[in-house]
Amino acid sequence: MDATNAEVACFEAGIKFGSLYHQFAGTPVSPESAPGLARAMEEAIENQPHCQSVTVDVREDVLAAACQHGYTEMTGEFVEVEIVVDHDDCEVVTRMEMEEGYPRMRVVSVER
Amino acid sequence: MDATNAEVACFEAGIKFGSLYHQFAGTPVSPESAPGLARAMEEAIENQPHCQSVTVDVREDVLAAACQHGYTEMTGEFVEVEIVVDHDDCEVVTRMEMEEGYPRMRVVSVER
Amino acid sequence: MDATNAEVACFEAGIKFGSLYHQFAGTPVSPESAPGLARAMEEAIENQPHCQSVTVDVREDVLAAACQHGYTEMTGEFVEVEIVVDHDDCEVVTRMEMEEGYPRMRVVSVER
Amino acid sequence: MDATNAEVACFEAGIKFGSLYHQFAGTPVSPESAPGLARAMEEAIENQPHCQSVTVDVREDVLAAACQHGYTEMTGEFVEVEIVVDHDDCEVVTRMEMEEGYPRMRVVSVER
Numbered sequence: 345m346d347a348t349n350a351e352v353a354c355f356e357a358g359i360k361f362g363s364l365y366h367q368f369a370g371t372p373v374s375p376e377s378a379p380g381l382a383r384a385m386e387e388a389i390e391n392q393p394h395c396q397s398v399t400v401d402v403r404e405d406v407l408a409a410a411c412q413h414g415y416t417e418m419t420g421e422f423v424e425v426e427i428v429v430d431h432d433d434c435e436v437v438t439r440m441e442m443e444e445g446y447p448r449m450r451v452v453s454v455e456r
Numbered sequence: 457m458d459a460t461n462a463e464v465a466c467f468e469a470g471i472k473f474g475s476l477y478h479q480f481a482g483t484p485v486s487p488e489s490a491p492g493l494a495r496a497m498e499e500a501i502e503n504q505p506h507c508q509s510v511t512v513d514v515r516e517d518v519l520a521a522a523c524q525h526g527y528t529e530m531t532g533e534f535v536e537v538e539i540v541v542d543h544d545d546c547e548v549v550t551r552m553e554m555e556e557g558y559p560r561m562r563v564v565s566v567e568r
Numbered sequence: 569m570d571a572t573n574a575e576v577a578c579f580e581a582g583i584k585f586g587s588l589y590h591q592f593a594g595t596p597v598s599p600e601s602a603p604g605l606a607r608a609m610e611e612a613i614e615n616q617p618h619c620q621s622v623t624v625d626v627r628e629d630v631l632a633a634a635c636q637h638g639y640t641e642m643t644g645e646f647v648e649v650e651i652v653v654d655h656d657d658c659e660v661v662t663r664m665e666m667e668e669g670y671p672r673m674r675v676v677s678v679e680r
Numbered sequence: 681m682d683a684t685n686a687e688v689a690c691f692e693a694g695i696k697f698g699s700l701y702h703q704f705a706g707t708p709v710s711p712e713s714a715p716g717l718a719r720a721m722e723e724a725i726e727n728q729p730h731c732q733s734v735t736v737d738v739r740e741d742v743l744a745a746a747c748q749h750g751y752t753e754m755t756g757e758f759v760e761v762e763i764v765v766d767h768d769d770c771e772v773v774t775r776m777e778m779e780e781g782y783p784r785m786r787v788v789s790v791e792r
Contacts, residue, residue, distance in 0.1 A: 347466065347563040354463040355550065355563050358470020366479040367595055369706030369753065372587070377611035384608035387601035391639035413782060415615035417705065419753070438467065446749060451459040451467050475708070481594030481641065483703055489723035496720035499713035503751035525670060527727035529593065529643070558637060571690065571787040578687040579774065579787050582694020591702040662691065675683040675691050 350456045353431035356394045357438045360427045361449045364389045364398070365420065365440075373422070374415040378402045382423065389427070396428040396435070420447025462568045465543035468506045469550045472539045473561045476501045476510070477532065477552075485534070486527040490514045494535065501539070508540040508547070532559025574680045577655035580618045581662040584651045585673045588613045588622070589644065589664075597646070598639040602626045606647065613651070620652040620659070644671025686792045689767035692730045693774040696763045697785045700725045700734070701756065701776075709758070710751040714738045718759065725763070732764040732771070756783025 347355070368385050382400040389398045401424045410416045425440040435455040440447055459467070480497050494512040501510045513536045522528045537552040547567040552559055571579070592609050606624040613622045625648045634640045649664040659679040664671055683691070704721050718736040725734045737760045746752045761776040771791040776783055 345566055345568065347566050348462075350460075351463050351466040351548075351566055352563055354459065354467040355470040355548075355561075358467040358472075359474040359561060360470075362471040362474020362476070363478045363596070364474070366475045366477075366706055368591075370702055370755075371591055372612045372615040374615050377608070377615055380604070380611050381608045384601070384605045387604055388596045391596040391598050391601055417755070419706075436463075436467075449467075449471060451464055454457055454459050454463055456457065478594055479707055482590055482643075484699070484724045484727040486727050489720070489727055492716070492723055493720045496713070496717045499716050500708045503708040503710050503713055531594075531641070569790055569792065571790050572686075574684075575687050575690040575772075575790055576787055578683065579690040579694040579772075579785075582691040582696075583698040583785060584694075586695040586698020586700075587702045588698070589702075590699045660687075660691075673691075673695060675688055678681055678683050678687055680681065 349432045349434045350436070350454050353394070353429050353434040353436040354451055354454065356431050357427055357429040357436045357451070358449075360389050360392055360395055360398070360429065361425070361438060361440060363392065364425065364427070368418050369420070371418040372415050373407070373418045374411050375404060375408050378404070378407055378422070381418070394429050394431045396430045399426045401425075461544045461546045462548070462566050465506070465541050465546040465548040466563055466566065468543050469539055469541040469548045469563070472501050472504055472507055472510070472541065473537070473550060473552060475504065476537065476539070480530050481532075483530040484527050485519070485530045486523055487516060487520050490516070490519055490534070493530070506541050506543045508542045511538045513537075573656045573658045574660070574678050577618070577653050577658040577660040578675055578678065580655050581651055581653040581660045581675070584613050584616055584619055584622070584653065585649070585662060585664060587616065588649065588651070592642050593644075595642040596639050597631070597642045598635050599628060599632050602628070602631055602646070605642070618653050618655045620654045623650045625649075685768045685770045686772070686790050689730070689765050689770040689772040690787055690790065692767050693763055693765040693772045693787070696725050696728055696731055696734070696765065697761070697774060697776060699728065700761065700763070704754050705756075707754040708751050709743070709754045710747050711740060711744050714740070714743055714758070717754070730765050730767045732766045735762045737761070
């Protein structure tokens with residue numbers, strides 16, 4: 345069957361999450377450079393269609409603890425991300441947070 | 457409201473597409489190396505949860521035409537991709553194809 | 569034979585260039601988001617060892633012309649980059665610029 | 681001063697290493713998909729100019745130990761890499777191996 349508006353909106357939100365994660369995973373990052381990188385990640389993904397907002401919060405303590413050589417590589421452990429997609433009047437809120445040592449992406453709410 | 461099974465399945469399919477695209481975009485590729493890269497892309501994304509199958513078809517003529525210096529960088533113009541996700545008994549088929557010069561990702565069907 | 573200090577410095581400069589290019593190629597970018605992305609690219613690579621400075625200049629006209637759908641994907645056509653490495657008192661200046669339609673990376677000078 | 685042939689060869693080898701690392705870091709990988717990914721990494725980078733050979737050896741035990749959720753993300757811990765560059769009759773051999781918990785890239789030998 346064809347997808348509903350809400351299903352397409354969820355597909356679009358997933359695209360944004362996969363893009364954000366796999367574009368920026370591996371980027372050299374330190375406590376000093378993390379805020380600028382987080383803003384660049386937000387603005388990069390907000391360019392994509394139907395993307396209303398992207399919020400990247402750096403987990404500063406976790407990042408600092410991992411930077412014993414001065415820097416480390418960006419991975420899901422160091423950020424919490426919220427992405428809101430609006431597609432054809434359907435708003436979807438999605439989040440990435442650590443869960444049992446694994447960065448889990450999930451749909452928080454769908455406004456059909 | 458909470459997401460339905462089908463909406464979550466579409467979200468998961470989107471994650472796979474964003475991951476595939478932004479992980480591999482920019483990879484040096486030639487007509488000779490493209491088949492092995494396409495298989496590696498399929499197997500990489502099939503590792504992700506709920507991912508039933510990934511099929512990457514190389515558009516050989518388009519790629520060959522772009523490789524006048526011997527190779528080029530992987531981008532959406534050179535591949536057609538189908539990703540099938542199965543989440544909680546809901547199967548979603550999604551595809552990426554060129555449309556008006558732009559690699560468009562879309563939900564083909566949802567089996568609720 | 570073993571590498572000289574200058575050869576190691578050139579190797580290190582090459583690592584920075586390959587890192588910068590392949591980490592950020594494919595990032596969604598628009599004229600509005602490009603300055604922040606350029607700063608994040610500089611600060612990311614400056615985290616790497618022996619890296620004295622990274623300067624990313626956006627070619628605004630070329631980027632604007634490519635953004636007819638509102639945004640495009642970052643590639644070597646849209647930036648000029650200078651990276652200075654200092655390794656064991658040997659300073660190496662390297663640059664990336666377009667040359668015959670191809671982003672060419674080269675060693676500008678070596679101070680042995 | 682201008683760079684010598686050997687210095688340019690070392691710069692080129694560095695580019696290949698940075699490219700390989702930052703293109704493929706973050707790729708979903710499992711013991712089953714790792715051999716195909718390793719071949720794709722080799723063939724991708726061998727497309728680049730002056731690149732004579734790339735050899736990616738998977739550290740199977742380390743990878744298997746990290747795949748407790750079935751898969752993990754590619755990072756320098758899971759591979760050893762040798763890249764040989766030949767530029768203007770100067771051959772440079774370079775390697776990446778773990779050293780004190782950090783993937784260290786270095787020039788093994790330069791044949792001037």
